[in-house]
Amino acid sequence: MTPLEDAQAFVLESCPPLVPVRLAREEAGGLVLAEVVVSTEVVPPFDNTAVDGYAVRSADVAIVPVELDVIYEIAAGAAPQGDLGPGQAVRIMTGAPLPGEADAVVMVEYSERLGEIERDGAMVERVRLSESVAPGTAIRRAGDDVLVGEELFEPGTVVTPAIEGVLASVNAQQVAVYRRLKVAVLSTGDELITDGSPLAPGQIRESNKTMLAAMLAEAGCDVVDLGVVRDDEAELERVLRSAAADCDAIVSSGGVSMGDYDVVKAVLGRIADMTWMQMAIKPAKPFAFGKLDGVPVFGLPGNPVSSMVSFELMARPALRRMMGHRQLARPSIVAIVDQDLRRNTDGKVHFMRVNGSFREDGRYHVVPVGAQGSHQLAATANADAMAVVPDGDGIGAGGEVAVLLLR
CATH class of the missing domain: 3.40.980.10 (MoaB/Mog-like domain)
Structure with missing residues (x-):
């Protein structure tokens, strides 16, 4: 044998x-990468806010509460209209780019809109902020996630939905994969x-x-x-x-x-x-x-x-x-046998079908399915794993056995 x-x-x-092929990113889901993916862009591409709130100079909110002039508003996808000066703030939405001179963001939960006041013949919006923030608070810096030249994914990586998202974020229009x-x-x-x-x-x-x-x-x-x-x-x-x-x-x-x-x-x-x-x-x-x-x-x-x-x-x-996978076999763990896995000596390794679950002790425990005949598919169909039982008399309850997880 x-x-x-x-x-x-x-x-x-x-x-x-197989010989790798290049496919559009949208067609690569579930396939295996054949080449390393190197980023050609930074993510995020600019400094932006992680929260809705007010972009400020942290020195202006060192003592709170404090009232500041709101000089304009930036929505996600919009560009700043100018730099902050002393005593000024910009209302900003999550993901929007920071205006120049802003070094922190105060969350909207710590703000109170005061309406407008007239100053020098113009109407000025005011806000009261009740939270001091250190420089860098609620700011996502350019390149904080990905840098140019960074190796993102190695060959053998399966393209999951999250990886598709990363590929989109770095403008990887095509990737080399195994079909x-x-x-x-x-x-x-x-x-x-x-x-x-x-x-x-x-x-x-x-x-x-x-x-x-x-x-x-x-x-x-x-x-x-x-x-x-x-x-x-x-x-x-x-x-x-x-x-x-x-x-x-x-x-x-x-x-x-x-x-x-x-x-x-x-x-x-x-x-x-x-x-x-x-x-x-x-x-x-x-x-x-x-x-x-x-x-x-x-x-x-x-x-x-x-x-x-x-x-x-x-x-x-x-x-x-x-298809390019590096992990070829089913995952294998060592399980605890809760019922005897009995067999006869015949010079073969037996792959006994078992049901298993993790228990309070953190270990995976298994019991044999009802029938082990090679023709009895109905019993095997519900098996969670296959126990690898070496030649001999089997493994008694309480013993350990390697299992291949089918589910």
């Missing part, structure tokens, strides 16, 4: 990242039913393709659903070759066990460069990987739980690497 680590290394080595993979998924077999009709003897409902398509979408891929291909070698070869010409990867399930005769194995064995493995894990022992016309092909086992686990351990990390 092939150790899991060796199988994973082989597949990852065969699935390098989403276009991945074909299919099921094969005359026994698979998809139209909701009553089952005849020997027939089953198709479920693996439905599950894998959703898992591919969750991993960030664009999914091409090829449907169910009947047990016809010529038709399957046509579908696979068409997928290889149009897609970045192909995922199928079933027909990869040793000794199986299946149209998938027969066709892929003839037209693709495939490696058929028996991995030292349970479930998901059988696995196939290869390339068809240079396109990676992931052959997952047919039992639904095995197919899911195989995707999580083998296909998902490789596909994420192709």
